[in-house]
């Protein structure tokens with residue numbers, strides 16, 4: 001038995017999203033994303049919506065569930081007050097936001113993991129390889145999560161942003177090695193050690209246009225690291241143009257190639273001293289070219305819809321042009337285990353093969 005399998009005792013207990021067909025895999029390889037409409041458990045989606053409204057009732061009670069006219073943007077005063085409520089153990093406030101965006105940091109709770117990452121477990125293993133994916137165990141009884149994290153500069157930066165005063169323990173620069181058992185409080189950046197989703201990322205109605213430049217479009221983090229497959233899942237119906245996860249089809253392979261070229265030339269994702277960064281995330285030359293030559297796609301769908309995406313795809317949260325829909329998404333990145341992807345391979349993709357760390361099944365299908 002593969003020793004990695006012992007960390008996945010819960011996998012069979014959660015109803016699984018069906019395996020992908022060969023043509024779905026081909027589509028995923030070509031476009032860098034795939035929409036699976038209404039595949040998640042409706043009961044868990046309902047529970048997640050209730051949890052969101054419970055959080056709103058506690059932290060932003062002027063918003064009423066049955067009255068969309070109360071779903072206006074957060075004022076500066078509201079944002080400041082919410083931001084100040086960091087838990088004692090470190091981590092982000094449970095509920096916070098600004099303008100038209102708010103979040104609920106419940107991503108390491110067991111039901112949120114059952115809802116999406118664990119329901120997609122067999123699909124994640126189908127795509128990344130059986131026994132090669134970090135199991136999202138979530139928070140323990142003390143509210144702490146433990147999992148592996150590749151400590152590159154931007155991971156360390158994420159710790160600093162999302163842990164608050166706890167950061168005093170961490171160095172400023174990354175070691176570029178894997179910390180096998182990084183412990184993070186449940187509202188901390190639990191996506192870094194693979195133990196939680198980002199919780200709920202929500203966009204209120206009538207959000208402003210990102211403009212013709214699509215301000216905010218980016219590719220997550222660096223090319224080096226343990227993420228390959230990510231997912232966004234909607235816990236409520238999401239009509240078109242209502243803030244859906246927006247992607248630029250085919251951008252994953254172009255960004256992957258350019259970022260690895262830049263990294264192998266000595267550039268790090270976080271090199272702020274460079275005037276023209278090739279792997280900066282928001283304004284890479286390749287990203288400018290993609291915005292000019294590719295039409296973005298708005299991933300919408302009924303409650304329980306999942307978007308699977310290659311971790312390097314250019315994306316953003318779309319503009320919510322509706323008047324009575326809150327875009328409610330939970331986002332998770334599946335990590336390759338240290339055993340299946342040792343550190344020397346994490347920082348080496350010299351053969352340029354974007355599908356090197358994916359399953360034989362994925363590698364064999366022509367995208």
Ligand SMILES: [Fe+2]
Pocket residue numbers: 218219220315
């Ligand atoms: Fe992102």
